[in-house]
Amino acid sequence: MMIPARILVLGSGGREHALAWRLAADGHHPEVLLAPGNDGAGRCFERLQVSETDAPAVVAACRARAVDLVVVGPEVALAAGVPDALIASGIPVFGAAREAARIESSKWFAKDVMRAAGVPTARGEVFTEPREAIAAFARFEPPWVIKAEGLAAGKGVLVTESSVAAAAFVTECLAGGRFGEGGRRVVLEEFLTGEEASVIAICDGERHVLLPAARDYKRAFDGDVGPNTGGMGAYAPTQRVDADVECVVSESVVVPVLRELAARGTPYLGALYCGLMLDEAGPHVVEFNARFGDPETQAVMPLVGGSFGALLASAAAGALDGAALEIRPGAAVTVALVDEGYPERVRGGGWLERLDDAESQADVVVFHAGTARAEHGWTLMGGRGAYVTATGVDVEAARVRAYECVGGIGGAGWRCRRDVGEAVAPAGGGRHRDGE
Ligand code: AMP
Numbered sequence: 001m002m003i004p005a006r007i008l009v010l011g012s013g014g015r016e017h018a019l020a021w022r023l024a025a026d027g028h029h030p031e032v033l034l035a036p037g038n039d040g041a042g043r044c045f046e047r048l049q050v051s052e053t054d055a056p057a058v059v060a061a062c063r064a065r066a067v068d069l070v071v072v073g074p075e076v077a078l079a080a081g082v083p084d085a086l087i088a089s090g091i092p093v094f095g096a097a098r099e100a101a102r103i104e105s106s107k108w109f110a111k112d113v114m115r116a117a118g119v120p121t122a123r124g125e126v127f128t129e130p131r132e133a134i135a136a137f138a139r140f141e142p143p144w145v146i147k148a149e150g151l152a153a154g155k156g157v158l159v160t161e162s163s164v165a166a167a168a169f170v171t172e173c174l175a176g177g178r179f180g181e182g183g184r185r186v187v188l189e190e191f192l193t194g195e196e197a198s199v200i201a202i203c204d205g206e207r208h209v210l211l212p213a214a215r216d217y218k219r220a221f222d223g224d225v226g227p228n229t230g231g232m233g234a235y236a237p238t239q240r241v242d243a244d245v246e247c248v249v250s251e252s253v254v255v256p257v258l259r260e261l262a263a264r265g266t267p268y269l270g271a272l273y274c275g276l277m278l279d280e281a282g283p284h285v286v287e288f289n290a291r292f293g294d295p296e297t298q299a300v301m302p303l304v305g306g307s308f309g310a311l312l313a314s315a316a317a318g319a320l321d322g323a324a325l326e327i328r329p330g331a332a333v334t335v336a337l338v339d340e341g342y343p344e345r346v347r348g349g350g351w352l353e354r355l356d357d358a359e360s361q362a363d364v365v366v367f368h369a370g371t372a373r374a375e376h377g378w379t380l381m382g383g384r385g386a387y388v389t390a391t392g393v394d395v396e397a398a399r400v401r402a403y404e405c406v407g408g409i410g411g412a413g414w415r416c417r418r419d420v421g422e423a424v425a426p427a428g429g430g431r432h433r434d435g436e
């Protein structure tokens with residue numbers, strides 16, 4: 001078993017705090033560093049003053065500190081080719097190479113891979129001319145699903161019953177420069193119905209194991225209304241993804257995608273996030289991300305047993321050791337504490353009181369994102385400030401615990417969703433892992 005002694009986690013959000021927290025909990029007590037990290041996480045982990053997108057600086061820092069595994073958090077670091085630079089320098093890295101990461105950064109590339117690999121997904125067409133795209137509405141049933149083809153910070157998708165709104169979005173992307181390069185092509189896609197679930201596969205280019213499936217809450221307000229956000233909370237595991245569904249996800253999604261990318265000469269090594277829509281016809285892929293999900297990771301990490309560092313190091317070496325992963329029983333719920341006006345009218349100036357008290361309670365951990373140390377607690381720096389994650393025997397127990405803690409947090413200028421994990425039936429057991 002390859003056991004990393006010093007691990008560098010790249011990124012600065014709640015996801016990276018959760019990854020660092022879990023890696024540090026491994027039995028062999030690896031030292032975990034963050035670059036650049038954030039103030040909250042910085043209380044427990046050394047921060048390096050290096051940008052996660054500055055490949056030469058990351059390589060230099062790894063050499064200077066004898067880092068023996070790098071774990072990459074955000075997509076921007078993948079798009080900047082940081083894993084490619086680390087590999088070229090002989091530094092083990094768990095994160096997708098730039099070409100393979102196109103499965104996230106180009107929706108049409110992802111569709112092309114899925115078509116070639118026979119992966120179930122929504123039918124789609126790609127356009128560069130507004131008139132052609134609008135004429136194609138007739139070939140799809142409403143509601144229309146329109147996606148900016150490239151990266152759009154999670155905001156590049158419109159689902160609408162209104163052909164006027166759909167046409168306006170297409171025109172803004174293709175003719176108006178909305179989303180810049182990311183909006184120069186749009187994908188028109190068949191609307192899928194069902195329940196969404198997020199499954200993250202740890203991949204070594206050829207083999208994989210699945211982490212417990214999660215459900216995230218993308219909309220801003222209770223009851224799934226309001227604009228899409230970077231994620232207001234999540235729970236794991238989700239009862240909809242039982243052992244049978246996991247087998248289907250492995251065999252009809254992950255394995256074919258890994259084969260197809262390897263055949264194209266760009267093997268996929270890293271976390272492959274499968275955003276799925278589940279219905280009677282089985283799982284269909286809504287999107288892939290080339291990284292750990294945010295905020296799913298904040299709910300999944302407490303459920304990961306075994307040696308997570310050894311698992312990621314084995315994947316980074318191209319020799320996945322699936323036995324390094326153990327899945328803990330129980331469930332976790334994570335609730336995002338965000339600026340009152342998030343996502344569209346962030347006000348700034350909010351603050352959180354007694355957040356540290358929440359953290360000191362049993363079965364609760366707080367992951368920081370956009371917070372800064374202040375005299376009376378923590379100020380919110382913008383969108384998502386921190387996540388309260390609680391564990392319990394099932395989702396309901398974890399949910400009750402999480403909201404008890406949230407109830408004890410004071411301050412002003414922040415809010416959270418109150419319905420994360422609500423009305424979730426107990427999970428039906430099942431092993432949340434699979435291999436080839
Ligand atoms: P994406 O960025 O591709 O994940 O899309 C954001 C959200 O839009 C998804 O989480 C879904 O809720 C919704 N969505 C995307 N594509 C579809 C589709 N083909 N059918 C139904 N809903 C979709």
Ligand code: GLY
Nearest residue numbers: 216231293294295
């Ligand atoms: N939770 C969705 C994402 O990570 O993009």
